[in-house]
Amino acid sequence: MEQIRITVPGIKKSLKTYDCKKSLSEYIWNGFDAGASSVHLDYTDNGIGGITHLTVTDNGSGINYHTLNKTFEPFFESQKDFDAKVRNKVSAVRGKNGVGRLTFFKFSSEARWHTTFGNGNGQRQRFTITVQSDTLNRYQSSELESVSSETGTSVEFLGLFEVTTFQFQNEVTPYLKREFGWFLALNKPRRFQILINGEELDYGDIVGEANDFEEKIGQEIFFVRYIRWNTSLNKEYSRFYFIGSDDRERYKEATTLNNKGDGFYHSLFVKSKYFDTVETLFFSDMPHEEDQPTLLGMERSDKVLRELRARLNHYLHTKRQPFLKASADKLIDSFEREGVFPDYRSNGWELYRHNQLEEFVRGLYQVEPRIFQKLSLEQKKTFTHMLNLIMAEGERESLLEILREIINLSPDDMAMLAEILKTSHLSGVIKTIRLIEDRYRAVKQLQSLVFTKELRADEPHHIQKMVESHYWLFGEQYHLVTAAEQKFEEALRRHTYLLYGEKSSRKIQHVDKNKEMDVFMVRQLTTGERLINNIVVELKNPSVRIGEKELNQVKTYMRVILDQPEFNAANMTWEFYLVGNEFDTTGYIEGELENAQSHGERSLVYKAKQYRIYVKTWSEVFTDFELRHKFLMEKLQLERDKIAATEESADAIVESQMLNTSTQPKTIVLAEE
Numbered sequence: 305m306e307q308i309r310i311t312v313p314g315i316k317k318s319l320k321t322y323d324c325k326k327s328l329s330e331y332i333w334n335g336f337d338a339g340a341s342s343v344h345l346d347y348t349d350n351g352i353g354g355i356t357h358l359t360v361t362d363n364g365s366g367i368n369y370h371t372l373n374k375t376f377e378p379f380f381e382s383q384k385d386f387d388a389k390v391r392n393k394v395s396a397v398r399g400k401n402g403v404g405r406l407t408f409f410k411f412s413s414e415a416r417w418h419t420t421f422g423n424g425n426g427q428r429q430r431f432t433i434t435v436q437s438d439t440l441n442r443y444q445s446s447e448l449e450s451v452s453s454e455t456g457t458s459v460e461f462l463g464l465f466e467v468t469t470f471q472f473q474n475e476v477t478p479y480l481k482r483e484f485g486w487f488l489a490l491n492k493p494r495r496f497q498i499l500i501n502g503e504e505l506d507y508g509d510i511v512g513e514a515n516d517f518e519e520k521i522g523q524e525i526f527f528v529r530y531i532r533w534n535t536s537l538n539k540e541y542s543r544f545y546f547i548g549s550d551d552r553e554r555y556k557e558a559t560t561l562n563n564k565g566d567g568f569y570h571s572l573f574v575k576s577k578y579f580d581t582v583e584t585l586f587f588s589d590m591p592h593e594e595d596q597p598t599l600l601g602m603e604r605s606d607k608v609l610r611e612l613r614a615r616l617n618h619y620l621h622t623k624r625q626p627f628l629k630a631s632a633d634k635l636i637d638s639f640e641r642e643g644v645f646p647d648y649r650s651n652g653w654e655l656y657r658h659n660q661l662e663e664f665v666r667g668l669y670q671v672e673p674r675i676f677q678k679l680s681l682e683q684k685k686t687f688t689h690m691l692n693l694i695m696a697e698g699e700r701e702s703l704l705e706i707l708r709e710i711i712n713l714s715p716d717d718m719a720m721l722a723e724i725l726k727t728s729h730l731s732g733v734i735k736t737i738r739l740i741e742d743r744y745r746a747v748k749q750l751q752s753l754v755f756t757k758e759l760r761a762d763e764p765h766h767i768q769k770m771v772e773s774h775y776w777l778f779g780e781q782y783h784l785v786t787a788a789e790q791k792f793e794e795a796l797r798r799h800t801y802l803l804y805g806e807k808s809s810r811k812i813q814h815v816d817k818n819k820e821m822d823v824f825m826v827r828q829l830t831t832g833e834r835l836i837n838n839i840v841v842e843l844k845n846p847s848v849r850i851g852e853k854e855l856n857q858v859k860t861y862m863r864v865i866l867d868q869p870e871f872n873a874a875n876m877t878w879e880f881y882l883v884g885n886e887f888d889t890t891g892y893i894e895g896e897l898e899n900a901q902s903h904g905e906r907s908l909v910y911k912a913k914q915y916r917i918y919v920k921t922w923s924e925v926f927t928d929f930e931l932r933h934k935f936l937m938e939k940l941q942l943e944r945d946k947i948a949a950t951e952e953s954a955d956a957i958v959e960s961q962m963l964n965t966s967t968q969p970k971t972i973v974l975a976e977e
Contacts, residue, residue, distance in 0.1 A: 315406055315440045322407040324467055325479040328360065329538075330404025331459055332484065332498060335362025338457065341491075345480075345500045347472065355467045358412070361458040366421030369431055369448055375405075409437035413463030420455050428455060437463075472500075481507040483538040486571050489531055493551040510535050513623070521611050526576045528616070532623065533569040542570045544616060549577040561620055565674030566631060568624050572616055578608065628673070632666040635676060639665070644684045646692055655780070661692050740933065746774045746967075747929050749957045754846050754885060754922045761954040763845040768822055769958045771843060773967045775825055777925060778839055778881060782825035792817045792864055795824055800870060802826060803836065814864050821861055836876045840865075844884035850919060851888035855896065855909065858882045858917055866915075877914040885922055893919055 322330075328345065335343040340362035348357040367375060408415040417433040430453070432446040477500065485507035488496055498505040512534035519526045541558045548554050561568060639645055645658060665688060669676055679687065750770050753761035761767060771777065775784055783802055786795045793812050800806050803826070823841035828834060842858050844850060858880045865871045865878060887893040896909040897919065903911050907924060910917035961967050 312438065312440045316409065319407050319410075322410050324411045324471065325476040327404070327407035327410055328476060329480060329483045330407055331360040332362075332480070334404055335360070335364050335457065336487070336496070338362060338364025338366065340364035340456070341494060341496050343498050344502075345498065347467075347469075347501065349469045353468050353470060355464055355469060355472070358461045358464055358467065359458055361456065363454060363456040366455040366457050367417060367419040367433070368421050369429065369445070370423075372433070372445060406435065406440050408435075408459075408461055409440060411464060411467050412461035413437045413465070414461070416460045416462065417457055418460065419457040420451055420453055422455055428453065477505070479538070480505060481510050482535060485510055485533065486531075486537055486540050486543075489529070489571065490545050490547075490553060490573055491551075517619075519612065519615050521608050521615075524576060524578045524608055526574050526578070526612060528575075528619075529573040530619070530623070531571045531573075532627070533571070536567075536569055542568075543572075544613075545571065545573045546579050547573060547575040548580040549575070550580070551575070554579040559620060560617055561624060563674075565672075565677040566624070566628055567673075568627050570620065570623070572620070574612070574616070625670075628670040629666075631673070632669040635669055636662055636666055639684065639688070642681055642684070644681070644688050646689055657692070661688065661695065664691060664695065742967075743774075743776075743929075743933065746770070746961070747777075747926060749960070750774070750777075751922075751926060753954055753957060757846075759954040759957075761846065761957075763822075763843050763848075766954045766958055767843055767846070770961070771823055771841065773961045775823060775841075777929060778823075778841055779825065779827070779837070782827040782837075782839065785824040785826050786821060791820055792868075795821065796868065796870060799824075799826060799838075803828065812864070812868060814867050816860050816864050819860060819864065834875055836873065838871075838876060838878045839881065840878070841881045841883060844882070846885045846922075848884055849886055849888035850882060850884040850893055851890055852892045854882055854884070855893065855917070855919065859910070862915060862917065878916070880915075880917045882917070882919045883922060883925060887919075887921070 332343045332345065342363050344359075344361040346357075346359050346361070347355045350356045405415075405417075414437065415435050418430070419433070420428055420430040423429050428451050429448045430451045431448050434444045435442070480498065480500075484498060484505070488498065488505070488507060510533055511531055513530075513532040515530045517528050517530070519528060541562050543556045543558050545556045546554050559570065559572070561570070645661060668691075675687075676684075750767070753759060753766050753770060759766075772784065775782060785798045785802060792814070796812065797807065821840050822843045823839075825839045825841075827837050840858075840861055842854070842861070844854060848854070862878070862880055871878075893909070897907070900908045900911060905911075905916075905918075907918040907920050908916060909919050
């Protein structure tokens with residue numbers, strides 16, 4: 305029995321990060337390191353989910369009996385020495401990353417290597433090596449026997465524990481795909497394979513995209529296979545693999561798109577006879593598996609190689625852009641689900657701000673995805689709110705300077721980011737601020753018309769005109785169908801034309817068909833299905849107190865609409881608003897509001913199917929506006945007194961709307977008009 309010069313606790317300490325799946329991958333790497341083209345992983349289920357028999361078998365060159373001491377003996381005991389293996393060449397027991405042969409103690413009490421090798425005299429010999437988990441620093445080998453079988457090694461694991469079929473299917477197999485997918489793709493022309501219980505390991509589900517193409521540089525032809533992986537590879541960087549005409553790898557190097565934080569994992573396999581004469585020396589002692597080759601016989605300044613790299617990098621960038629765009633869309637979706645963005649979407653202006661912030665975050669991700677890596681929910685919220693505030697203040701240059709300080713952006717990336725800022729929210733900051741200021745001004749003017757008796761404003765000439773110009777007071781993104789002096793038949797014509805582009809000549813047969821609605825608006829929403837929202841507003845002169853008579857007038861409008869099939873599609877909703885200064889003294893309106901309290905909606909007096917009637921005072925309308933715009937008012941630091949109406953008459957207030965940017969389009973015009 306031979307003993308490795310290291311204690312068992314030292315070995316187990318050095319291998320503490322290994323588990324079953326990682327250990328098995330080391331045994332498979334041992335096979336490929338030995339020149340195998342096929343490695344079999346076989347296990348037997350005991351019928352209740354446990355595994356009773358487990359082997360890893362390869363058709364490699366086997367373990368040479370005469371150099372056995374070099375294979376099993378050297379091993380570093382201290383953790384410091386073990387960590388240093390990535391910086392120095394190690395002659396220890398190793399698969400791809402070394403030390404693999406002793407990791408079985410994580411799931412097995414004993415390992416046996418049954419190996420056949422060629423002794424150099426044209427003969428093959430076989431022997432067995434045994435190691436126990438409680439004496440990892442000792443190994444026992446059997447006597448040599450001559451055989452006629454092919455070379456190879458089969459590792460048998462005995463005394464299995466904590467290994468299940470479920471674990472193999474849900475942990476081991478996915479891990480092996482990430483570990484060997486790139487290697488199997490690299491050696492696909494050489495028919496390399498891993499088989500699990502006779503089934504070839506299929507890594508197709510981790511391939512996000514694949515493409516074959518050719519590059520011709522002078523007289524040299526390069527056959528390229530591009531693969532984008534939809535998951536990260538285990539310790540394998542995104543690389544170029546340069547392959548000779550015999551399908552054997554000559555050297556490899558990392559691409560320029562590693563560690564970008566974007567999930568764009570890729571491999572490019574480049575085959576050409578151009579690489580046949582290239583000698584390579586690979587270093588395995590570089591940190592973090594960044595194995596970079598030193599090329600002997602080919603300078604990196606070689607014109608063909610330099611041109612090839614340039615073309616391949618350009619190709620990768622063309623592939624990365626749409627990937628980044630799709631990834632950015634997913635990021636935005638996740639931010640929406642997590643409530644990361646400021647909730648500023650109660651009206652059109654806030655929706656505009658929200659969309660512009662989304663666009664900037666989307667563009668910023670495409671320029672530098674690493675910014676969004678490993679952020680907690682609170683960090684995401686803080687970052688997006690900071691961006692939003694800086695953008696709202698119009699500090700474009702300040703934002704660029706901040707980003708320049710915290711991330712290393714190339715001049716091209718910085719130019720792209722600047723262009724995004726230029727064309728997004730910041731380009732309209734001044735215009736948007738003016739819009740909000742004018743909305744406040746319009747509300748102040750309307751308050752003057754309603755509450756200042758000295759102005760002697762009336763409903764048809766002043767209040768009606770103001771609401772026609774600013775119907776956003778009752779909802780964003782609506783179209784004004786009709787205003788005063790339009791009867792129901794004309795309303796139906798315009799409504800049909802706006803929604804369907806059709807001209808209706810249908811006559812309405814109803815006793816109240818000649819009634820006139822003050823304001824009639826409509827909007828269409830597409831959220832999986834087409835929804836049509838309609839609003840009818842009945843305005844009352846400031847001197848008129850609202851009571852039963854006025855509410856019945858609104859109900860009359862509703863009855864006319866109920867009687868028209870064109871107004872009653874299943875995807876239509878109707879809201880009616882009765883608005884005045886105050887309620888009359890009968891208590892009728894208060895009673896209706898109390899009766900409808902069970903529906904849980906403020907100002908609601910009637911609800912049936914898709915119909916609702918609301919009664920509001922002007923004070924409530926103005927309060928709703930203040931609540932919707934409170935955030936903007938605070939951030940823009942508007943001075944209300946400076947916005948207040950200064951016009952001397954009601955007519956002057958109405959006429960001033962020609963210069964107000966918050967004024968909305970008038971009623972729709974039919975084609976023949």
